[in-house]
Amino acid sequence: MxxxxxxxxxxxxxxxxxxxxxxxxxxxxxxxxxxxxxxxxxxxxxxxxxxxxxxxxxxxxxxxxxxxxxxxxxxxxxxxxxxxxxxxxxxxxxxxxxxxxxxxxxxxxxxxxxxxxxxxxxxxxxxxxxxxxxxxxxxxxxxxxxxxxxxxxxxxxxxxxxxxxxxxxxxxxxxxxxxxxxxxxxxxxxxxxxxxxxxxxxxxxxxxxNVLGTPGTSVAGRPVGSWQTPAYRPVECPEWAVDGTELDCLDFSPTGDGDATYGVTTGAETQLLSTLLHWAEPMTTGPPTPSSFELRVYDAQHALVGEAPQHRTFLPVASFEAADGPILPAGDYEIVVARTAAADESARPAIWMMPFLRHRAFTMAPEYGVSAGPDLVGPTTYGHPAQGTAIGVGAADWTTPDVPEVFSSIGPGIELFTPFDEPLPAEVADTPVPVIPAVRSAAAVFTAAPLPEPIVTTAPxxxxxxxxxxxxxxxxxxxxxxxxxxxxxxxxxxxxxxxxxxxxxxxxxxxxxxxxxxxxxxxxxxxxxxxxxxxxxxxxxxxxxxxxxxxxxxxxxxxxxxxxxxxxxxxxxxxxxxxxxxxxxxxxxxxxxxxxxxxxxxxxxxxxxxxxxxxxxxx
Missing domain, CATH: 3.40.50.200 (Peptidase S8/S53 domain)
Known part of the structure; x- marks a missing residue:
């Protein structure tokens, strides 16, 4: 950093x-x-x-x-x-x-x-x-x-x-x-x-x-690095965002007003590198996830500047894949989350996203930059540092050790499914690698299931x-x-x-x-x-x-x-x-x-x- x-x-x-x-x-x-x-x-x-x-x-x-x-x-x-x-x-x-x-x-x-x-x-x-x-x-x-x-x-x-x-x-x-x-x-x-x-x-x-709200805006100093909702809300996609692949788009309005865009003003240059979208369906060992989503970023003139699709059908993740995407100047952007496939169109999986390349100098002022209704803004710690398998460590500058670094990721984390512990999918590993060889037999079959209640973990x-x-x-x-x-x-x-x-x-x-x-x-x-x-x-x-x-x-x-x-x-x-x-x-x-x-x-x-x-x- x-x-x-x-x-x-x-x-x-x-x-x-x-x-x-x-x-x-x-x-x-x-x-x-x-x-x-x-x-x-x-x-x-x-x-x-x-x-x-x-x-x-x-x-x-x-x-x-x-x-x-x-x-x-x-x-x-x-x-x-x-x-x-x-x-x-x-x-x-x-x-x-x-x-x-x-x-x-x-x-x-x-x-x-x-x-x-x-x-x-x-x-x-x-x-x-x-x-x-x-x-x-x-x-x-x-x-x-x-x-x-x-x-x-x-x-x-x-x-x-x-x-x-x-x-x-x-x-x-x-x-x-x-x-x-x-x-x-x-x-x-x-x-x-x-x-x-x-x-x-x-x-x-x-x-x-972690990303803070841009100084001088209504979200100044507030963590705004992520946005999530516990249930996908379908709405008609904006005309300028339709390319024929989408079934519907995400309604970002916490009151269900039918707003299919997440407007954001960035306070510094950035890239789409590190843009992530996760949805609440379990990872599989090969079969596709029931749903597929794509995160798209448009400029103020509604020109598409980048998209983050699902790259692996067994993985409920969409991301921007180019290592060196275009540098985006500070300014106004619109984010659209499109659902491109669904085994069951009545499914309403939770959604979590982190847009843009996040760095110390980067700030932004999102349209939906404050938690409201069922939607939560801010948590950016995920994976093993957030799930208790490792002790997740945040950062504070050694010269000011009583306050965290502005970029240090925050929680909480959340788990909605039983853990994945199957052998790695063949397309990931050269040969099937059992994740827990001492516990599982080669013939064992395990299917992740929804937890009776969400597990919320503190992080870091x-x-x-x-x-x-x-x-x-x-x-x-x-x-x-x-x-x-x-x-x-x-x-x-x-x-x-x-x-x-x-x-x-x-x-x-x-x-x-x-x-x-x-x-x-x-x-x-x-x-x-x-x-x-x-x-x-x-x-x-x-x-x-x-x-x-x-x-x-x-x-x-x-x-x-x-x-x-x-x-x-x-x-x-x-x-x-x-x-x-x-x-x-x-x-x-x-x-x-x-x-x-x-x-x-x-x-x-x-x-x-x-x-x-x-x-x-x-x-």
Whole structure:
């Protein structure tokens, strides 16, 4: 997520040490401590202040030793032309490995790597900063020959990390089968892995999809990133939107007045990338969903500028498929949701949509920007970070840790069907892959069914800080330091805090660790409370507090871990080779498209590759 304008120059590691000396400190009541001054590191651990993790390490004598943290993201060491290499990261203390000046010489174990932006390496740096003694693993989500992230790749990544002994797994992934109204493939995989290992814990980025109402409008400052209704309301389509494929269109009016358009004025340039439409019908293993919908966007002259159809007939999702659609200037647009197929035209499935590419600078003023009647406006967290299978983590800037980032996705989540846990459809996997092989037999048949009552889940569950320094990843600030923003940065910070807790009290159960993590969080300010959004669905229980968490744990029954070798002062900073023009951080670029071009929406969770494009628009 872009934070500041980029500086077109090459940075040496030596310059990073200068930047750390002038970086602003955190403000606010929750910033109880300043970043640890570790002479063996070039780059300070800025998250130590707001998360009180340096205090926790010192007071309880732990550093994560004995705990293994697995990371799932796009790539670790494949992106060309970056400011540092993994070896250089080790030499300046940002990663563990032979020659680490702080004495942490067990290298990151890369179990599988693939093309990407090396965001996974940046996540590893953040985990290592808070829990330097933890063993680190990495597995890429990978892509297929068409450049798609699929559940098969995610299944493989989870499988590799579990087999290698991960105690905690943190991800920033999002893919097509993360559903709004049903637990999908990723949730099922995590649920199965957690059932097989009662100590395994998952953390996930909640997403960067929140959008605020444009200043000076009736919805100024209000979350307006999504719109949903519990039952489809059919109405005749506008004449200018008819192409002969539609049965009818959605009535956006909460009073049933027959308004087939969702008018919206955008406050900044945007794209249709990341536009999503989900409807409440269960995912299948091949047969088409009973209904099919299409989201269409028109300009003020009613010219079609883009459409998001259903790409996979077994999946109740419509999305914009082009990786680089046209840039849409700020202005007036009309959205139409057309029903293009229905096995039963009397069916009235719930509808949820998130229009446009969402980024920090983007605002909009929708015609229906306030919850009214049965319709709900605002929730943007979905999939496994919203469904309890992973602890969803929101984001707050490390310098202002008592308020969430404007882009940090909010809840609640909702489930209307029993979870999907069948083998992957043949067109998704090269061969059928049972999602829960230890529980299901190959011949078992499971059909998702409507739940007796909807399950409403709070999301995110907790908040971590972002905007802290890495050696190479993120936007440059005015001191030329690289700052990693988004929930892809906050999630590894909270996962690292849990590594400290597990290291200190290894006998404490997963359920108790989760409860105490949430209960000991530092209170935060909910900026949307005035609009009726509950704290639990904006900031979770608050900002993760490492010291308070460890203080609440029972004393360990074993001796404290042996500290690492005495730190040594880092060698003279190495001048890095020029990397050419400042590379725009393409967060998870490898996962732009999923399943024959269906966009994977990332960095809830959500998600990184679109953030790179957001950076271009926000400059």
């Amino acid at each position: 872009t934070r500041r304008a980029f500086v077109p120059c090459t940075i040496a590691v030596a310059l990073l040490s200068v930047a750390t000396a002038t970086a602003p400190g955190p403000t606010g009541a929750s910033a109880a401590a300043t970043p640890e001054d570790a002479s063996c590191r070039i780059i300070p651990v800025e998250a130590d202040g707001p998360h009180r993790s340096a205090e926790a390490r010192a007071a309880f004598g732990v550093d994560g030793t004995g705990v293994t943290v697995g990371i799932i993201s796009d790539s670790f060491a494949t992106a060309p032309g970056l400011l540092t290499t993994p070896e250089q990261d080790v030499s300046i203390g940002s990663l563990p490995g032979p020659g680490n000046p702080c004495g942490y010489e067990t290298p990151v174990e890369v179990l599988a790597d693939g093309p990407g932006s090396d965001e996974g390496r940046a996540m590893a740096q953040l985990v290592h900063g808070i829990a330097p003694g933890a063993r680190l693993l990495f597995a890429t989500t990978g892509i297929d020959s068409l450049g798609r992230t699929t559940p098969l790749h995610i299944f493989h990544a989870v499988e590799l990390l579990v087999a290698a002994g991960a105690d905690i797994i943190v991800d920033d992934i999002g893919e097509e089968l993360d559903l709004y109204f049903q637990q999908g493939i990723t949730s099922a995989m995590m649920r199965a892995a957690a059932a097989a290992d009662p100590s395994l814990m998952f953390f996930s980025s909640a997403g960067n999809d 569950q907790i908040t971590g800080v972002d905007g802290t320094q890495t050696s190479f990843f993120g936007s440059r600030d005015d001191q030329s330091a690289r700052r990693f923003s988004g929930t892809s940065a906050s999630a590894p910070h909270v996962a690292a805090i849990m590594a400290l807790a597990k290291s200190y009290s290894p006998a404490t159960s997963r359920e108790e660790l989760r409860r105490l993590l949430l209960e000991t969080a530092t209170p935060m300010t909910n900026p949307y409370a005035q609009f009726g959004f509950e704290d639990a669905n904006v900031i979770g229980t608050g900002l993760a507090d490492a010291y308070a968490l460890l203080a609440a744990l029972p004393a360990p029954h074993t001796a404290a871990p042996t500290p690492p070798a005495a730190p040594t002062a880092p060698a003279a900073p190495v001048q890095l080779p020029a990397s050419g023009p400042d590379p725009l951080p393409a967060l998870a670029a490898a996962t732009l498209l999923a399943f024959t071009g269906l966009l994977a929406v990332l960095q809830r969770r959500r998600r990184p590759s679109r953030n790179a494009r957001a950076g271009r628009l926000a400059r």
